[in-house]
Amino acid sequence: MNNHLTQLHPYPFEKLNALKSAVTANESLEHIPLSIGEPKHRPPAFVLDNLANNLDKVSGYPSTAGILPLRQAIATWASQRFELKANSLTAERHVLPVNGTREALFAFTQAVIQRSDDAIVMMPNPFYQIYEGATLLAGATPYYLNCLEENHYQPDYDAIPEAIWQRTQLLFICSPGNPTGAVADMATLKKLIALADRYDFIIASDECYSELYFDETQPPAGLLGACAELGRDDFRRCTVFHSLSKRSNLPGLRSGFVAGDEGIIKPFLQYRTYHGCAMPLHHQHASICAWNDEQHVQHNRALYREKFTAVLAILGDLLDVEHPDAGFYLWAKVGSHEGSDTDFAQRLFAEQNITVLPGSMLARESHGCNPGCGRIRMALVAELEQCIEAAERIKTFLGAPR
Numbered sequence: 001m002n003n004h005l006t007q008l009h010p011y012p013f014e015k016l017n018a019l020k021s022a023v024t025a026n027e028s029l030e031h032i033p034l035s036i037g038e039p040k041h042r043p044p045a046f047v048l049d050n051l052a053n054n055l056d057k058v059s060g061y062p063s064t065a066g067i068l069p070l071r072q073a074i075a076t077w078a079s080q081r082f083e084l085k086a087n088s089l090t091a092e093r094h095v096l097p098v099n100g101t102r103e104a105l106f107a108f109t110q111a112v113i114q115r116s117d118d119a120i121v122m123m124p125n126p127f128y129q130i131y132e133g134a135t136l137l138a139g140a141t142p143y144y145l146n147c148l149e150e151n152h153y154q155p156d157y158d159a160i161p162e163a164i165w166q167r168t169q170l171l172f173i174c175s176p177g178n179p180t181g182a183v184a185d186m187a188t189l190k191k192l193i194a195l196a197d198r199y200d201f202i203i204a205s206d207e208c209y210s211e212l213y214f215d216e217t218q219p220p221a222g223l224l225g226a227c228a229e230l231g232r233d234d235f236r237r238c239t240v241f242h243s244l245s246k247r248s249n250l251p252g253l254r255s256g257f258v259a260g261d262e263g264i265i266k267p268f269l270q271y272r273t274y275h276g277c278a279m280p281l282h283h284q285h286a287s288i289c290a291w292n293d294e295q296h297v298q299h300n301r302a303l304y305r306e307k308f309t310a311v312l313a314i315l316g317d318l319l320d321v322e323h324p325d326a327g328f329y330l331w332a333k334v335g336s337h338e339g340s341d342t343d344f345a346q347r348l349f350a351e352q353n354i355t356v357l358p359g360s361m362l363a364r365e366s367h368g369c370n371p372g373c374g375r376i377r378m379a380l381v382a383e384l385e386q387c388i389e390a391a392e393r394i395k396t397f398l399g400a401p402r
Contacts, residue, residue: 007136011129012361019342019358023350032390034378035357037178037328039249041303041383044296047250050286057281064278065269066097073291074257078242081210082225088233089224093262096269097279097287100254101208101241102130105172108239108258109134111271112202113169120164123172124155126179126363126372128206131172140169144366153182153331157191165199176209176220179362179377180331181324183213189226196237202264205240208256211247211297213326214305220326224260235260246328247297248290255279255287304328307380307387314391318398330378331359341376352393 016035025031065071071091079089089095098104105128113119113135121135125144135142143164145155171192175184189205196203205223213219227235243256258265272278279287290296311330312323320333334344341358348354357379359372380387 002137004137004139008133009129012357015361016345016355016357019346020349020355023346025349025353026351027353029353029393031353031355032382032386032393033355034380034382034390035355036381037246037379038251038381039246039328040381041249041300043249043253044290044293046293047248047253047286047289050289051253051282054282054285057285060281062278062281062284064273066279067281067284068092070097070284070288070291071095073288074259077291078224078240078259081219082222082228084224084228085233088228089235089259094235094265095257095259096265096272097284098241098256098258098272099277099279100245100251101206101243101256103254103277104241104256104258105130105204105206106134106137107272107275107277108204108241108268109138109140109170111268112264113138113140115139118167119169120167121170121172122160122164122168124174124177125366126359127172128174128178129362131206132364135170142364143168144364146367146369146371147177147180147182148371153177153180154184154188157188157195165195165201168199168201171196171201171203172206173203173223174206175222176207176212176324176326178206178209178327179329179357179359179372181209181327181329183220183325186221186226186229189221189223190230193223193226193230193232193238201237202261203238205238207240208243209246209327210242212301212304212328214301214308214323216298216301234262236263237261239264244287244290247300249300250290253283253286255283255290303384304380307384310384310388311380311391314388314395318395328380330380332376332378334374334376341372341374345376348394348397352397354390354393354397 074095075089075091119140120143121140122143123131125146132142147153210220223240239260245251345356345358357377359375363370363372
């Protein structure tokens with residue numbers, strides 16, 4: 001067996017299940033899960049219809065590169081969304097459909113890391129655990145960038161030693177962030193591109209929450225957009241990862257894309273050809289419909305705005321929590337009188353049958369602290385009524401004597 005397998009940490013939800021198993025939930029109340037970032041809004045009906053109408057295509061093998069109409073739909077969407085120069089992001093050279101960002105992020109890391117004893121992959125902390133697992137199995141060392149409240153939940157790139165930059169082969173960024181919802185501004189993205197040039201590393205920008213924002217006039221910046229503003233139309237050293245899971249409420253479709261530097265996309269396609277992970281043809285056709293439509297995405301954002309407004313109106317004076325820049329998570333601070341984040345989550349499950357994710361399970365001890373300690377992540381993915389019910393129960397829980 002690969003000896004690096006022993007370095008993998010249990011996934012956060014394994015730890016959470018163990019924590020919950022030590023208590024008995026209040027069965028008089030219906031369970032409300034706020035722990036997993038799985039959208040519960042209805043998928044677009046026209047996408048489901050297209051999926052059903054193309055089921056006959058299961059009789060054909062899909063190509064790893066994907067069908068050209070899908071790559072064209074993706075290139076058109078990304079070019080419009082991030083205001084790219086016309087024909088700079090091409091379907092033929094810069095876009096690769098993938099089966100969701102999770103498998104793509106993992107595979108990408110295996111493909112781009114040059115195995116050596118001193119290879120470093122930087123990642124935000126707290127983080128999506130696939131960054132860490134992919135790094136370890138590629139034989140590299142994770143370097144955790146703490147995302148703290150005092151720095152608006154953004155890494156302090158100025159504090160990274162020169163020697164670390166020199167060993168870095170890959171930098172993961174996640175904007176909007178999971179779990180913080182923080183958005184990297186254009187100046188930060190341009191700064192990272194300059195650092196990538198100086199120290200010769202690749203940037204992998206996980207932007208799967210980019211379409212869940214609250215101000216329709218202020219969509220989050222993206223790495224390709226930063227390239228465009230710099231006149232960097234070859235997107236050198238830059239790759240972005242997008243998905244229909246959150247944008248279009250289609251997590252089960254397993255449909256996303258990687259786009260950017262042709263010099264990276266081309267060998268990554270070769271890797272994936274051997275990896276054997278082509279998207280089914282009926283999924284590809286349904287994905288074209290989703291990328292070509294913005295109306296359902298705007299409706300989706302409206303639903304999240306309504307939920308955040310309602311939940312924060314109930315909990316805003318009781319929990320130390322802020323409205324995020326984007327995404328669908330609340331990253332709430334647990335008061336010291338409530339105990340640790342794991343204590344809070346365990347008691348909330350026992351007393352109110354609500355599952356939230358302790359922040360310490362999403363982060364690692366690094367640079368003297370675990371930046372997730374004392375926080376909980378709440379995913380406002382359920383329907384409005386259930387989110388309001390959860391908020392009311394948490395209000396009751398917070399008012400209960402300890």
